[in-house]
Amino acid sequence: MTVKTKATTTRRGAMRALTGGIAAASLPMWARYTHAQSAAPIRIGFQQHRTGIGAAYGRWYGRATEAAVQLINEGGGINGRPVEIVAEDDGTDPKRGAEVVEKFANQHKVDVGFGTLFSHVVIGSAPRAGELKLPYFVVSEGTHVASGMLNRYTLQPGITDVRSQVISMAPFITDTLGKKVTMIFPDYGFGYDHRDALGPAIEAQGGEILERIAIPPTETSFTRYFPRIPRDTEVLYHVMVGPGVLTFVKELGEFFGGQGPELFGFIDSLEAVAIDSPGLEFLEGSHFWEGMCRHAQPDDSEHAAAYRAAVGVDDRGAALSDARDVSTYGHMFGCWETLHVIKAGMEAAGYAGPQDRAALIEAVEAMEDMPESLAHPQGAKRFNGRTHQVFGHQNISRVEGGRLIRVHRTSIEDTLYPDMVDYTAQPF
Amino acid sequence: MEFGPHLVLALIEGAVTAAVLALTASGLSLVFGVMRVVNIAHGEFFMLGAVIAWWVTQSIGGHPGWGFAAAMVAAPLMVGALAVAADLTVLRRLSYDPERTIVATIGLLYIIQQLTLMTYGPEARPVVAPFDARIALPWPERGAEGWQIGWPWGLSTTAWKLAVIGAAAAMVGALWLFMARTRAGLVLRATQADREMATAFGIPVERVYALTFGLGAGLAALAAVLIVPIRQAHYLMGGDPLLLSFVVVIIGGLGSLPGTLLAAVLIGLSDGIISVFFSPTLAKIVATLMVALVLVFRPQGLFGTRAP
Numbered sequence: 001m002t003v004k005t006k007a008t009t010t011r012r013g014a015m016r017a018l019t020g021g022i023a024a025a026s027l028p029m030w031a032r033y034t035h036a037q038s039a040a041p042i043r044i045g046f047q048q049h050r051t052g053i054g055a056a057y058g059r060w061y062g063r064a065t066e067a068a069v070q071l072i073n074e075g076g077g078i079n080g081r082p083v084e085i086v087a088e089d090d091g092t093d094p095k096r097g098a099e100v101v102e103k104f105a106n107q108h109k110v111d112v113g114f115g116t117l118f119s120h121v122v123i124g125s126a127p128r129a130g131e132l133k134l135p136y137f138v139v140s141e142g143t144h145v146a147s148g149m150l151n152r153y154t155l156q157p158g159i160t161d162v163r164s165q166v167i168s169m170a171p172f173i174t175d176t177l178g179k180k181v182t183m184i185f186p187d188y189g190f191g192y193d194h195r196d197a198l199g200p201a202i203e204a205q206g207g208e209i210l211e212r213i214a215i216p217p218t219e220t221s222f223t224r225y226f227p228r229i230p231r232d233t234e235v236l237y238h239v240m241v242g243p244g245v246l247t248f249v250k251e252l253g254e255f256f257g258g259q260g261p262e263l264f265g266f267i268d269s270l271e272a273v274a275i276d277s278p279g280l281e282f283l284e285g286s287h288f289w290e291g292m293c294r295h296a297q298p299d300d301s302e303h304a305a306a307y308r309a310a311v312g313v314d315d316r317g318a319a320l321s322d323a324r325d326v327s328t329y330g331h332m333f334g335c336w337e338t339l340h341v342i343k344a345g346m347e348a349a350g351y352a353g354p355q356d357r358a359a360l361i362e363a364v365e366a367m368e369d370m371p372e373s374l375a376h377p378q379g380a381k382r383f384n385g386r387t388h389q390v391f392g393h394q395n396i397s398r399v400e401g402g403r404l405i406r407v408h409r410t411s412i413e414d415t416l417y418p419d420m421v422d423y424t425a426q427p428f
Numbered sequence: 429m430e431f432g433p434h435l436v437l438a439l440i441e442g443a444v445t446a447a448v449l450a451l452t453a454s455g456l457s458l459v460f461g462v463m464r465v466v467n468i469a470h471g472e473f474f475m476l477g478a479v480i481a482w483w484v485t486q487s488i489g490g491h492p493g494w495g496f497a498a499a500m501v502a503a504p505l506m507v508g509a510l511a512v513a514a515d516l517t518v519l520r521r522l523s524y525d526p527e528r529t530i531v532a533t534i535g536l537l538y539i540i541q542q543l544t545l546m547t548y549g550p551e552a553r554p555v556v557a558p559f560d561a562r563i564a565l566p567w568p569e570r571g572a573e574g575w576q577i578g579w580p581w582g583l584s585t586t587a588w589k590l591a592v593i594g595a596a597a598a599m600v601g602a603l604w605l606f607m608a609r610t611r612a613g614l615v616l617r618a619t620q621a622d623r624e625m626a627t628a629f630g631i632p633v634e635r636v637y638a639l640t641f642g643l644g645a646g647l648a649a650l651a652a653v654l655i656v657p658i659r660q661a662h663y664l665m666g667g668d669p670l671l672l673s674f675v676v677v678i679i680g681g682l683g684s685l686p687g688t689l690l691a692a693v694l695i696g697l698s699d700g701i702i703s704v705f706f707s708p709t710l711a712k713i714v715a716t717l718m719v720a721l722v723l724v725f726r727p728q729g730l731f732g733t734r735a736p
Contacts, residue, residue, distance in 0.1 A: 225708075254585075273551075
């Protein structure tokens with residue numbers, strides 16, 4: 001007796017056949033994948049201050065990043081792979097910042113993290129980046145990297161730090177403006193870097209700090225702090241951040257009413273604010289530190305001009321599409337330069353994937369002189385691999401006829417200070 | 429700075445805070461008094477007022493006074509209309525349930541704030557005051573030749589700050605007249621006193637609620653238009669006024685206009701004086717402490733009446 005096998009199609013059989021069919025049909029797709037791990041994009045996690053008190057910076061850091069990535073991709077990407085930015089909002093909040101870093105490492109699977117500005121967010125996020133072994137390139141200005149409080153995975157190769165800015169400014173302040181200085185600074189990490197660096201720097205020049213006035217960065221009304229400025233102050237050193245900066249500078253003018261001390265400010269006090277805003281006329285003749293000059297200077301290099309055009313900013317530092325939309329020009333070049341350092345580091349390390357993260361950090365640590373170029377439009381830089389901090393030229397501008405005119409540019413040597421840490425001694 | 433000029437400066441700064449606070453908080457107090465709705469989005473209506481003022485003054489050329497006058501009219505009307513719409517579409521559907529309206533207005537807060545961020549942007553933008561002369565204040569000083577009038581460094585205010593104090597006082601006065609002397613005010617007070625009885629007497633309570641919510645938001649917007657030439661329009665600016673308005677309204681007694689006024693002056697001046705002589709943080713601590721003390725010893729507030 002023979003048993004006839006039924007020749008009908010069962011549901012299970014159909015599914016099996018279908019799965020096989022899909023696998024066969026998709027063969028070319030994953031065949032491409034296996035040999036072309038290198039064609040997948042390099043993913044850079046961008047920790048962006050889209051909301052919170054850093055939102056104005058975050059928006060322009062975003063635009064500078066976009067422009068840099070476009071340039072890098074037009075030039076063939078990194079190691080022949082396109083660059084893709086994965087932006088996440090951290091709300092300018094340290095706790096959220098650490099969560100964003102975790103998201104980058106575990107969910108988005110990015111190659112490196114990048115782009116944080118506000119120092120409390122950096123200080124809140126960097127330990128997590130170190131634990132997750134995610135290279136973390138900050139664009140913050142804080143001295144927290146070079147001070148040694150962070151870790152081997154955190155680097156700041158695209159923007160100089162407060163301590164080097166302050167020590168290179170101090171001789172100019174005491175020589176040309178006055179020796180009795182009162183300082184106003186934001187009451188958090190970045191402000192403390194100013195507070196800690198300025199005193200010794202001014203005293204080294206034979207000057208003194210009369211009073212240190214800390215103001216919370218979320219403050220909206222400032223007149224009430226100004227009576228603490230001593231009457232014999234010769235120079236008022238001011239640096240503020242946050243949404244109230246225009247009110248701060250305006251109320252400063254109303255308080256002094258054209259009398260008052262000389263003013264030396266960090267452009268942070270006016271980032272994203274037009275210098276010809278109503279009520280700021282009194283700034284005429286005062287001085288500002290600028291990382292990169294907001295208003296185009298007659299002696300700008302071709303690279304600086306090309307950078308200005310690429311980020312879509314006019315010669316007064318406002319968006320080409322809207323003259324009222326003023327950029328954070330003094331800082332945002334840091335994103336552009338950092339991305340180019342990441343590119344150079346990945347190419348030197350032959351970076352292929354997350355397994356090469358340590359090699360990438362070693363490659364960046366090995367960098368020294370970075371000549372002025374389209375990758376470094378702000379000027380030449382010198383990277384210190386031991387402290388993970390870059391050093392560069394600083395600018396002092398004077399307000400003349402509603403324009404910021406550069407009157408002094410420091411050398412890189414003016415900004416150097418002894419190492420406070422050697423990160424290369426730390427294990428990966 | 430010497431004590432005398434320092435104190436004068438503190439009083440002027442405090443008076444500006446108090447004036448704006450009185451206007452903002454009376455909006456919050458009105459909404460709570462009549463509707464029993466705790467409006468967490470009140471600070472965002474304040475912020476919207478400032479943002480609309482910026483937008484209106486930008487669109488109207490000529491002398492800044494014209495743009496500002498237009499903003500004084502347009503901002504409260506537009507914000508009020510938005511609040512009426514929010515009342516009709518959200519609060520009414522929740523039957524003005526106290527707990528659910530709190531959650532709903534929290535949602536409203538985030539929606540307004542984030543929409544402003546998406547459209548207006550993260551920058552703080554300035555509005556030009558119609559007039560803004562700096563006024564240096566004289567102070568008697570004892571010099572070599574006896575008493576003299578001097579002009580101490582830093583002792584100054586601006587014409588606009590004085591105008592803000594005057595305008596806010598006038599508007600709060602007008603609000604009081606409206607509540608006490610007009611038929612509409614009578615209807616509002618009747619609804620506040622007893623909703624069911626008001627309904628029985630033919631008062632269209634739901635329409636009254638919608639208009640009250642609009643009026644409360646409009647007052648916040650008006651306060652913001654006054655202050656925006658001093659502090660720029662920014663999408664996060666609603667936080668502080670909301671907190672201080674609650675402080676004022678709790679101390680003064682929820683729903684009581686005179687209590688709100690007195691508490692606003694108290695908080696504004698103490699904020700000015702404490703923050704000038706000690707620190708702004710201490711001023712916030714003292715204000716919060718006052719709220720705690722009032723809640724412990726006089727839960728209905730200084731002028732409030734106990735719930736029947």
